[in-house]
């Protein structure tokens with residue numbers, strides 16, 4: 001695990017946006033072998049989406065051969081409701097990049113058979129060969145997607161009743177009308193996220209500090225440790241890049257592991 005610390009949300013977005021772009025570009029996706037990306041909603045990923053859009057507009061990145069799977073969706077909120085995760089994703093991201101809408105997967109919280117919908121979602125992820133990188137956010141109580149605390153590590157895509165704290169936290173998107181917040185959602189499970197080949201979690205703002213500290217023992221020494229690891233990793237990457245350009249002197253470069 002790596003913990004990357006940045007001072008503000010814009011810098012977090014820039015870092016993660018560049019990171020995802022590097023992963024996609026290095027993967028060299030094609031129609032036959034697309035890059036499979038898991039995506040979240042919420043306010044935390046917005047700066048990342050903004051940066052990714054900037055890279056696409058600058059011609060440095062393309063989503064033409066990227067297939068996405070979103071983490072979650074409210075149950076029984078009309079798909080075109082301004083706060084549905086469908087609306088959010090198209091407004092904040094998909095409509096501004098070159099991804100064909102047919103490559104976007106978002107759970108349908110209005111499906112007649114909700115359990116069937118969840119099972120089909122898992123099957124689709126499996127059929128495509130799994131998720132390469134899952135980007136996630138966390139709620140104030142540490143939930144990932146809508147996996148509230150206590151969710152099994154073995155959980156799969158399913159229907160979840162939201163914790164009251166999550167309903168209160170999400171009321172800000174529904175004019176602070178607690179009654180308007182859906183009570184249930186479809187969500188990928190913890191195991192669905194952990195099955196991905198890589199997971200990147202955005203944790204921004206003081207409201208998330210307690211949840212983060214429970215996940216990582218965040219003491220000053222820990223911060224220094226992760227910053228030092230990042231510095232050394234950057235040096236190693238620079239050395240490897242140099243090695244690629246100048247393969248004549250490989251013995252000078254140590255192992256990355």
Ligand SMILES: N[C@@H]1[C@@H](O)[C@H](O)[C@@H](COP(=O)(O)O)O[C@@H]1O
Nearest residue numbers: 040042043044137138139145146
């Ligand atoms: N289901 C979503 C989560 O996936 C998201 O991580 C969380 C935090 O949102 P924000 O980033 O706005 O704090 O909100 C919702 O509950």
